[in-house]
Amino acid sequence: MDTCACALELLGMLLYVGAWLCTLATTLLPQWLTMSTALLPVESYELGLWETCVVQDVGGMECRAYDSLLGLSSDLKLARILMCASLAVGLLGILVAIPGLYLINSCKEHGGYRTKRTLTIIGGVLGVVSGLLCLIPVSYMAHIAVMHFFDDTVPDVVPRWEFGDALFCGWAGGFLLIVAGFLLVTSCLCSQVEPQPVLQRRYQVMSTDVSFRKRPEYV
Numbered sequence: 001m002d003t004c005a006c007a008l009e010l011l012g013m014l015l016y017v018g019a020w021l022c023t024l025a026t027t028l029l030p031q032w033l034t035m036s037t038a039l040l041p042v043e044s045y046e047l048g049l050w051e052t053c054v055v056q057d058v059g060g061m062e063c064r065a066y067d068s069l070l071g072l073s074s075d076l077k078l079a080r081i082l083m084c085a086s087l088a089v090g091l092l093g094i095l096v097a098i099p100g101l102y103l104i105n106s107c108k109e110h111g112g113y114r115t116k117r118t119l120t121i122i123g124g125v126l127g128v129v130s131g132l133l134c135l136i137p138v139s140y141m142a143h144i145a146v147m148h149f150f151d152d153t154v155p156d157v158v159p160r161w162e163f164g165d166a167l168f169c170g171w172a173g174g175f176l177l178i179v180a181g182f183l184l185v186t187s188c189l190c191s192q193v194e195p196q197p198v199l200q201r202r203y204q205v206m207s208t209d210v211s212f213r214k215r216p217e218y219v
Helices: 003-028 074-097 113-149 165-189 198-218
Strands: 033-036 043-047 051-056 061-065
Touching: 003 074, 003 113, 003 165, 074 113, 074 165, 113 165
Parallel strands: none
Antiparallel strands: 033 043, 043 051, 051 061
């Protein structure tokens, strides 16, 4: 494998792990949507997938988990399912791609270089799928917030939900997962020729030299 392909592979793997951690933080953070009211300027509300929080300006924060799964809205249920699926697919892609890295000494006896390339490509494709699964619920929740924010039927005095930090973290994580997946696939496409072992190349050179020396004896 050439240096360019190896660099793309390492960069893609580092982005992969970092993006997966970013997606994990997005799933756990309660700041998906935030709301502050003029009636209570010292307090603000935060909505997450697993709990709701009340934040005070003095530094206090009180969170409460949802009482039951059946009582959740369909939006939160869908976001939970897709984010958990994104984490599962991303983790599977990382576990599959690690043995396929060129610097990892594995799969030498099971097809060699072709097996490692296959594992890397599968890991990259899983990374792209994981990124799409992360972007769908994040973008959907943002779309709902925008629709409710600009709803003319709601009076202006009624507080509205706005974007939280978790949405931006989710957009970054999903985008980086897709980029990492494409980098892993590109690293395999850039290295088409299977490298020969050093000992095999030396044996070929030595056998060619010996045959060249023996040729004048038959003349």
